[in-house]
Amino acid sequence: MKYYIKTFGCQMNFNDSERIRGILQSIGYEPAQSWEEADLILLNTCTIREKPDQKVYSHLGEYKKLKEKNPRALIGVCGCLAQRMGQELVQKAPVVDLMFSSYNMHQLPELIQQAQAGYKAIAILEEPPQDEDQLWEYPTVRDNQFCAYVTVMKGCDKNCTYCVVPKTRGRQRSRALQSVLKEVKELVADGVREIHLLGQNVTAWGQDIGLPFEELLYRVAEVPGVERVRFTTGHPRDLTESIAKAMGEIPQVCPHIHLPVQAGSNRILTLMDRGYTREEYLEKIDMLRYYVKGISFSTDVIVGFPTETEEDFEDTLEVLRRVRFEQVFSFKYSPRPDTPAYSMQGQVPDEVKTSRMAKLLELQKGILAEIALSYQNTEQEVLVESSEGGKLVGRTRGNRWASFPGEEHLLGKLVKVRVVKSRPFNMECELLQVLG
Ligand code: SAH
Ligand code: SF4
Ligand code: F3S
Numbered sequence: 001m002k003y004y005i006k007t008f009g010c011q012m013n014f015n016d017s018e019r020i021r022g023i024l025q026s027i028g029y030e031p032a033q034s035w036e037e038a039d040l041i042l043l044n045t046c047t048i049r050e051k052p053d054q055k056v057y058s059h060l061g062e063y064k065k066l067k068e069k070n071p072r073a074l075i076g077v078c079g080c081l082a083q084r085m086g087q088e089l090v091q092k093a094p095v096v097d098l099m100f101s102s103y104n105m106h107q108l109p110e111l112i113q114q115a116q117a118g119y120k121a122i123a124i125l126e127e128p129p130q131d132e133d134q135l136w137e138y139p140t141v142r143d144n145q146f147c148a149y150v151t152v153m154k155g156c157d158k159n160c161t162y163c164v165v166p167k168t169r170g171r172q173r174s175r176a177l178q179s180v181l182k183e184v185k186e187l188v189a190d191g192v193r194e195i196h197l198l199g200q201n202v203t204a205w206g207q208d209i210g211l212p213f214e215e216l217l218y219r220v221a222e223v224p225g226v227e228r229v230r231f232t233t234g235h236p237r238d239l240t241e242s243i244a245k246a247m248g249e250i251p252q253v254c255p256h257i258h259l260p261v262q263a264g265s266n267r268i269l270t271l272m273d274r275g276y277t278r279e280e281y282l283e284k285i286d287m288l289r290y291y292v293k294g295i296s297f298s299t300d301v302i303v304g305f306p307t308e309t310e311e312d313f314e315d316t317l318e319v320l321r322r323v324r325f326e327q328v329f330s331f332k333y334s335p336r337p338d339t340p341a342y343s344m345q346g347q348v349p350d351e352v353k354t355s356r357m358a359k360l361l362e363l364q365k366g367i368l369a370e371i372a373l374s375y376q377n378t379e380q381e382v383l384v385e386s387s388e389g390g391k392l393v394g395r396t397r398g399n400r401w402a403s404f405p406g407e408e409h410l411l412g413k414l415v416k417v418r419v420v421k422s423r424p425f426n427m428e429c430e431l432l433q434v435l436g
Helices: 011-026 050-063 080-085 087-092 102-116 132-137 165-169 177-189 213-222 241-249 266-272 278-291 310-323 350-374
Strands: 002-007 040-045 074-079 147-151 194-198 228-232 256-258 296-303 327-332 379-388 391-396 401-405 414-422 427-434
Touching: 002 011, 011 040, 011 074, 011 102, 011 147, 011 194, 040 050, 040 080, 050 074, 050 080, 074 080, 074 102, 080 087, 080 102, 080 165, 102 132, 132 177, 147 177, 177 194, 177 213, 194 213, 213 228, 213 241, 228 256, 241 278, 266 278, 266 310, 278 310, 296 310, 296 350, 310 350, 327 350, 350 414, 379 401, 379 427, 401 414
Parallel strands: 002 040, 040 074, 147 194, 194 228, 256 296, 296 327, 401 427
Antiparallel strands: 379 391, 379 414, 391 401, 414 427
16 A cells, blocks of 8 residues: 655644654555555645645645546545644545544544545544644654654644634644653664754743753753754744853754744734734844854745735835845735634735735845855855765755765765855855764
């Protein structure tokens, strides 16, 4: 029996898919090369904006053809759209045989059995079940041998007025420290050298179990064999001075942080209920720069939130100029059903969002070109992750892609390189030294 998984959305969803692969392989499924040869197709969905929703329906339309060739084949939908839509999704897309969400991935083996017996196996729960920690007993199946995601927290207790995540992923639940460390040790034994801790609000980890997030950083970095630690996504509100200090102090923690600002106008930040002002955000950036030498930043921005004026938008651009992020993920505001911003007065027309977005991208292009130049001729540490067209590819500690000519035996090694030609999204380098 073969499976095929199509994943949309964030890194947590990708990590969920890696876990689902582990579950499926533990009950005898093997990966299929394409959906056409699968006996089970799963769409792990995202519903953060309207576009990903539409993609799911168009994929389902395509995958329907599988049943003509293979009538016993099963089609399943999991992830955030499944959680948000529930039964309604099956009414819209009757081709779906099984459905579950991030709450009950561990029940997948039973759901498959039910679906194979000819029942619609729909298990969308109101709340995460008591036994959801059973999930951690399954391994993940990863494509990247050397860098691994580890989900340490589920859900989100913030209530940003535009966002569906608290509804699709539930309240904040921190994974127990020992459970995280056990997985980290297993990953290291499997050859992993970089650990990327994941949570929708990862800096809030521990709040519900009486531990501070920096404790997790120290303990993960202490595991022998862990060379690098990253984490996503930090929320500015939970980013404390102790976390910044820990980031600067722990050699394994990479000097890079993804810290979504969303908007630069205090009026819009209040409407979004983000819980910080532009000034507070910028103070956190300064604090990180103070404690973490050479830190680089990336961010998320929403363009065209209800009532956003040109002046508000200009405040967002000003934050980009001030911070000089290395990467800005910008999104046009997309109204999501059952969120407070959905019914706010003053929705911004799409043309306005488009033109503001173009302005933002133009500004960021210039900033990134200058940042890229500043890396020219510098020495960087790279963890070699893959080889492509005769070149080795990896990321620097600051999370920039680097490539250089080299042999495959260097895969998985930390090396020192010099940047020969620095482009916005890639740096061509030469090898100086193998660090180990
Ligand atoms: N927990 C993270 C964000 C997770 S969602 C945080 O608080 O920063 C990933 C990104 O999608 C968000 O940072 C935001 O920029 C964007 N996003 C979320 N809801 C959106 C919406 N309704 N419209 C447009 N972008 C949205
Ligand atoms: Fe959504 Fe806000 Fe939670 Fe991030 S912090 S997941 S944007 S509600
Ligand atoms: Fe999307 Fe769910 Fe992630 S809505 S962004 S897959 S948490």
